[in-house]
Amino acid sequence: MSTLVKTAFILLLWIFSSLTLSAQSNMELLGHLDYPQKVNDVWGYAAPDSTEYALVGTQTGVSIVSLADAENPVELFFVQGTETTWRDMKTWQHYAYAVCDACTDGLLIMDLSDLPNSLPYHYWTELPDTTFEKAHNIFIDEYGYAYISGTALAGRKTIYLDLFTNPEAPQFIGYGPEEYAHDVYVRNNILYAAEIYNGQVAIYDVSDKSNTILLGSAETPSSFTHNTWLSDDGNTVYTTDEKAYASTTSYDVSDLSDIKMLDRFFSEASVGLASIPHNVHVLDNYLIISHYTDGVVIADAQYPDNLVQVAQYDTYPPERVGFNGCWGAYPFLPSGNVLASDRQSGLFVLKPNYQRAAYLHGSVSDANTNYPLPNANIFLEGLNSTSSTDAQGNFKTGIAQGGEFTLSVKKKFYDDEVLNVSLTNDEITQVNIALKLTPIRSINGIALDKSSGKPIPNAQII
Structure with a gap:
């Protein structure tokens, strides 16, 4: 290898390493498991003996991974299925349920009770008047009802199944709303549907599974509502739009007749770039987002x-755009570890450091009139984003x-204001800023006709 090639190779390694390190904050890698194929979603399971497991969807099936040693994940079983890009898994008691889209598998039911020794499984496909083959997503509520969305049934409605009566033989209960839902979240018999093609989160009462009632809806900023999750107190719903430059968005749903957008969140690593959020989950008032x-x-x-933003682990350092990288992030294991599935790089076991941010609230007004501006x-030192x-x-x-940070405030026709602020984690710092109008300076001159060069009387200068 020539000296020039060696130098270039070392430089590339240094750049790659620098990018990787700079993109990790408040989250560390514990373990990793690569796959010989692309993966999709991930879910978790904690056995009665406290052993934790990862359920990883791949293009050709579902992988069951032991996390008995989180630093050395080990695949125990692999359930073969139809080749497809999309799989989704959820658990109920000691059972795991998996669906796939653009496939013919039906509902995969896996009995996890004898892990790590064996994994009995079978496929369920029988509905009263047809065969169940495919769906995009599955959610299971606290009562043991499964909500399977993006099916090929009855115009791709969501279907409701009873799992609690016989977890190995689900009972069909009924159909959900007419609208196609890409993903759903359900709690206390209220269903939050990510109606991707309508560009909205729609909220339904599903207390009566034979009579779903629309309670309210809200459009999402990029009109491509991919998934949704509810806050612990039930007052806020969060959505992702699966589009470039899109946000994770919060809504006040305490009054379903008056749903209000609260905030839009963008990843700090890709402000101004065509980065894409995928799925959001909520744990203890933190958002855990798989952000491609x-x-x-x-x-x-x-x-x-x-x-x-308080933490990040970049599973896909090469670029900041496109549908590569992190598909799913599961944060609900008792250990607190986060399971991340990267389409190209497999399973990551991550240890997050959950910490509260240092908050800055403020107001800006006209120094002369006191009117709000x-x-x-608002530019806060250390942030890529502005507000x-x-x-x-x-x-x-x-x-x-x-x-200690520098805060800069800018507005057209006003002098810039720069001040120092001291921010403390888990505390709100309040600042009130008064901007002064930039003095208007007089300019003397003569307006000339461009063609003739002659003065123009009574010309207006704008």
């Missing part, structure tokens, strides 16, 4: 109207780690 080429991103959602731009004041001149932002 940005990997796993965690946002502090203690204040749903001020979502602040909307659309003033702006609302119609009342207020703003909210924050940063992962407290400290």
Whole structure:
């Protein structure tokens, strides 16, 4: 190898290493398992003996992985299925259920009770008047009802199944809304549907499984609502739009007749780039987001109207655009570890450091009139993203780690204001900023006709 080639190779390794390290914050890698094929979603299971397992969807089946040693994940079983891009898994008691899209497998039912020794499984396909083959997603609520969305049944409606009566032989209960739902979340008999082609999150009462009732809906910013998840207190719903430049978005759903958008969150690693959020989950007022080429991103959602990034682990360093990288992120294991499935790189076992952000709230007004100033731009040192004041001149932002920072405020026709702020984690710092109008300076001159060069009387200067 020539000296030039060696130098270039070392430089590339250094760049790759630097990109990787700079994209990891408040989350560390414990273990990794590669696959000889692309993977899709991931879910988790904790056995009665406290052993944790990962359920990893791949293009050709479902992989069951022991995390008895989280630093050395081991695949125990692989259930073969139809080759497809999409698989989704959920658990109920000691059973796991998996669906796939663009396939003919039906519902895969796996008995996890004898892990790590054996994995009995079978496929369920029989509905009263047809055969169940494929679906995009499955969700199981606290009562043991399964909601299977994006099916090929009755115009791709969501279907309802009873799992609790006989977990190995689900009973068909009925059909859901007419609209296609890409993904659903259900709690306390309220269903939150990501109606991707309608570009909205729609909320339904499913107390009576034979009579689903629409309660309310809200459009999402990029009109391609991919998934949705509810806050622990039930007052906020979060959505992702699976599009370039899209956000993870929060909504106040405490009054379903008046749903309000609260905030839009963008990954700090790709501000201004065509990065794509995929799925969001909620744990203890944190958002755990699988963000494709940005990997796993965690946002502090203690204040749903001020979502602040506090952690990231980039599973796919090469680029910041496209549908490569992290498909799923499962945060609900008792250990607190996060399972991440990267389409190209397989399973990651991550240890997050959940910490509250340092919050900055403020107002911007005219120094002379005290009137609030909307659309003033707020620049906080250390952030790639910017914020702006609302119609009342207020703003909210924050940063992962407290400290001393420079805050810059800019608005057209006003002098810039720069000040130092001290921010503390899990505390709100309030600042009130008054901007001074930039003095109007007089200019003397003569307006000339461009063609003749003669003065133009009474010319208006704008």
